[in-house]
Amino acid sequence: MSIIxxxxxxxRFGDLEAVKGISFSVAEGEIFGFLGxxxxxxxxxxxMLTGLARPTAGRITISGQDGIKNIKKVQRFIGIVPxxxxxxxxxxxxxxxxxxxxxxxxxxxxxxxxxxxxxxxFGLAGTGKRPFKxxxxxxxxxxxxxxxxxxxxxxxxxxxxxxxxxxxxxxxIRELIKDxxxxxxxxxxxxxxxxxxxxxxxxxxxxxxxxVVAVDSVNRLLRETQQENTVEFTMxxxxxxxxxxxxxxxxxxxxxxxxxxxxxxASPEEIELMPFMQFFSANNIKIKEAKIxxxxxxxxxxxxxxxxxxxxxxxxxxxxx
Amino acid sequence: MSRAFWNILLKDxxxxxxxxxxxxxxxxxxxxxxxMFFIRSGGAVDIRGILPGVMALSVLFGxxxxxxxxxxxxxxxxxxxxxxxxxxxxxxxxxxxxxxxxIFGVLYAFVPVLxxxxxxxxxxxxxxxxxxxxxxxxxxxxxxxxxxxxxxSEVFExxxxxxxxxxxxxxxxxxxxxxxxxxxxxxxxxxxxPLTYGADMLKFSINHAGSIPVWLSILVLVAYGxxxxxxxxxxxxxxxxx
Numbered sequence: 075m076s077i078i079x080x081x082x083x084x085x086r087f088g089d090l091e092a093v094k095g096i097s098f099s100v101a102e103g104e105i106f107g108f109l110g111x112x113x114x115x116x117x118x119x120x121x122m123l124t125g126l127a128r129p130t131a132g133r134i135t136i137s138g139q140d141g142i143k144n145i146k147k148v149q150r151f152i153g154i155v156p157x158x159x160x161x162x163x164x165x166x167x168x169x170x171x172x173x174x175x176x177x178x179x180x181x182x183x184x185x186x187x188x189x190x191x192x193x194x195x196f197g198l199a200g201t202g203k204r205p206f207k208x209x210x211x212x213x214x215x216x217x218x219x220x221x222x223x224x225x226x227x228x229x230x231x232x233x234x235x236x237x238x239x240x241x242x243x244x245x246x247i248r249e250l251i252k253d254x255x256x257x258x259x260x261x262x263x264x265x266x267x268x269x270x271x272x273x274x275x276x277x278x279x280x281x282x283x284x285x286v287v288a289v290d291s292v293n294r295l296l297r298e299t300q301q302e303n304t305v306e307f308t309m310x311x312x313x314x315x316x317x318x319x320x321x322x323x324x325x326x327x328x329x330x331x332x333x334x335x336x337x338x339x340a341s342p343e344e345i346e347l348m349p350f351m352q353f354f355s356a357n358n359i360k361i362k363e364a365k366i367x368x369x370x371x372x373x374x375x376x377x378x379x380x381x382x383x384x385x386x387x388x389x390x391x392x393x394x395x
Numbered sequence: 396m397s398r399a400f401w402n403i404l405l406k407d408x409x410x411x412x413x414x415x416x417x418x419x420x421x422x423x424x425x426x427x428x429x430x431m432f433f434i435r436s437g438g439a440v441d442i443r444g445i446l447p448g449v450m451a452l453s454v455l456f457g458x459x460x461x462x463x464x465x466x467x468x469x470x471x472x473x474x475x476x477x478x479x480x481x482x483x484x485x486x487x488x489x490x491x492x493x494x495x496x497x498i499f500g501v502l503y504a505f506v507p508v509l510x511x512x513x514x515x516x517x518x519x520x521x522x523x524x525x526x527x528x529x530x531x532x533x534x535x536x537x538x539x540x541x542x543x544x545x546x547x548s549e550v551f552e553x554x555x556x557x558x559x560x561x562x563x564x565x566x567x568x569x570x571x572x573x574x575x576x577x578x579x580x581x582x583x584x585x586x587x588x589p590l591t592y593g594a595d596m597l598k599f600s601i602n603h604a605g606s607i608p609v610w611l612s613i614l615v616l617v618a619y620g621x622x623x624x625x626x627x628x629x630x631x632x633x634x635x636x637x
């Protein structure tokens with residue numbers, strides 16, 4: 075069942091059409107990743123979904139509510155974690171959480187108990203009295219996520235949750251996101267770390283130049299991009315003329331030698347391993363490992379959008395300066 | 396008012412209004428103005444005569460300065476977005492963000508009264524009407540500050556833009572120079588400024604010397620306050636939620 079339904083959503087800033095009639099849906103209980111280069115329309119889309127921007131055209135339905143007309147009702151059950159940790163520098167971690175809880179009409183005892191619970195859950199219990207400005211980047215990010223879920227939202231919007239923080243904190247945040255999702259929270263996340271999206275998300279939408287160019291499950295995106303089957307063999311030794319021998323014995327395959335001890339065989343048909351094992355054995359070559367090579371999400375992204383991931387990352391780093 | 400309203404107000408009071416620079420501003424400003432008149436008049440200053448003007452100025456400068464921090468600064472830090480995406484109506488949110496300035500504006504107005512109480516006899520003042528006048532000046536000035544705060548994106552711009560309104564008001568609103576002493580061509584401008592009406596109400600309640608009908612002053616100040624508030628919320632919707 076869809077918890078977010080977006081239909082023909084557009085956003086125009088003067089002459090610039092930032093989002094061009096996009097449609098997609100997010101199922102209840104899934105982690106949905108929104109990927110695209112800088113200026114593709116990711117943040118504008120999140121802003122429209124959360125009430126920070128008004129769409130020029132189109133429809134948003136969130137949990138059965140009109141996400142444009144009834145945005146204040148919708149905001150009761152959504153949580154938002156912006157790309158910058160934007161809590162109050164002067165307030166302590168505990169005070170920040172208690173204040174954020176009060177915005178959702180939670181009673182004093184309830185919000186204090188929830189703040190303590192979240193500080194403990196995010197490993198910040200010992201620093202709850204410290205002012206937010208004294209927190210490290212990773213701690214700030216965790217507290218900002220804690221503030222986003224203080225009212226136990228049905229849907230959590232996360233904009234670049236691990237950008238600019240250390241590896242350890244990023245790993246902890248990914249685990250927290252998975253844990254939240256296991257407990258039933260639907261997560262809508264934008265990230266420029268493609269491997270993060272691959273590891274975390276059930277489904278992914280690619281947005282380029284204001285248009286959604288693909289939306290599917292990670293597995294299906296990988297499968298559909300895979301035009302040929304590839305198997306990689308790791309051999310104990312190299313044999314001269316192996317490539318032509320293989321080509322002769324198995325017409326229709328493509329042989330790619332990728333290193334002295336590794337050879338890749340590609341075919342539009344399904345590859346049966348046994349004939350190859352017999353071939354290698356007959357040629358006195360021991361096979362140490364044979365594995366099926368699948369395309370990465372990075373390759374899928376490149377194929378669909380024509381944008382190289384390193385360019386995506388560089389753009390983001392440049393934009394963050 | 397909702398729980399969110401009170402908590403936003405309390406957070407602002409704790410985080411901004413009760414900070415030493417703000418409190419010292421409320422004390423130093425009226426003292427400086429009184430001292431200036433004291434030096435200028437060679438020691439024979441008419442404290443009761445200048446009291447309405449000093450009170451009105453304390454409110455005007457106190458309230459308009461605060462909004463630059465509580466709104467423009469938070470907007471710059473992006474913490475204001477947190478409030479915009481909370482399930483609280485924009486009107487209630489902006490009232491929560493401005494009520495602190497109104498409360499402290501009223502308190503600042505009575506700092507010069509406190510000083511004056513040690514120096515002169517304050518009998519004969521209509522305290523109820525003085526309070527209403529101060530409250531109306533505080534509301535109008537706060538919403539003027541709100542209008543400025545939502546029209547700019549940097550704190551320094553807010554301060555600069557505020558001064559375009561504040562300093563002309565010092566001289567054009569009859570605070571220290573009576574309106575009839577102003578050049579004729581400037582008088583219509585004086586009647587366009589809300590502080591003229593607030594200061595006149597204070598003169599009436601403190602010195603029984605107002606020249607504008609009280610009902611008209613109240614009407615103008617209420618209309619100014621409502622107009623500035625509505626225009627500011629419209630501006631927020633258009634510029635910040637668009």
